[in-house]
Amino acid sequence: MARRARGTSAGLDRERIAVAAVALVDRDGLERFGVRRLAEELGVDPMSLYHHVKGKAALLDVISEAVLAEVVAVxxxxxxxxxxxxxxxxxxxxxxxxxxxxxxxxxxxxxxxxxxxxxxxxxxxxxxxxxxxxxxxxxxxxxxxxxxxxxxxxxxxxxxxxxxxxxxxxxxxxxxxxxxxxxxxxxxxxxxxxxxxxxxxxxxxxxxxxxxx
Known part of the structure; x- marks a missing residue:
């Protein structure tokens, strides 16, 4: 997937990042998950992700929150x-x-x-x-x-x-x-x-x- 140059608009938001991150872990597992692999999946520079989520630990929290959202709907x-x-x-x-x-x-x-x-x-x-x-x-x-x-x-x-x-x-x-x-x-x-x-x-x-x- 072609990657956007650093500093250009990536069209990212937390929801898009969360969906892609959950899909990546579903497919490849937590052991292979990281900021760079997620950036490659989204076709963006890794620094673009840091504008929305501050590092891998925060990304893991975003993933957790995304799947828990499936549980709380009444x-x-x-x-x-x-x-x-x-x-x-x-x-x-x-x-x-x-x-x-x-x-x-x-x-x-x-x-x-x-x-x-x-x-x-x-x-x-x-x-x-x-x-x-x-x-x-x-x-x-x-x-x-x-x-x-x-x-x-x-x-x-x-x-x-x-x-x-x-x-x-x-x-x-x-x-x-x-x-x-x-x-x-x-x-x-x-x-x-x-x-x-x-x-x-x-x-x-x-x-x-x-x-x-």
Missing amino acids: PEGAPHDWEGVARRTAHSYRAMAYRHPRVFPLLVTRAQTSPVALAALERLVSAMRAAGLPDRVAADAPMVLFGFLNGHLLACTGSGPEGPAPVPEFDPDAYPGMAALASRWAGFGSVAEFDRMLGIVLDGIRGQAPRPA
């Missing part, structure tokens, strides 16, 4: 109770992770403090407080929920395309407990398994609510 008629908000957010987050498995590790390894990320957390904790959950629970719950989501989805998206993994096999003499449970792990990575595990997390949060006198 469809018309979506539930507003805290469990409904948590379930919708979790499933939208899962879908995003499978769309962008090479980008997803950024969300796990970097602090997410963009307005997009904070808006999603605000929606969740506000719904929890409105439901009467103690502030201590509302403060801890997002950490618990996203701890589960990040760990589970990192394991699932790192193993290949979406879909259940093969049933694991264990030597029943060496690992009798694991062998007895092996069939229970047949749906690893499936939506059904995700729903089941998400339910355990939400049940735990719900159990911290004050009980009626």
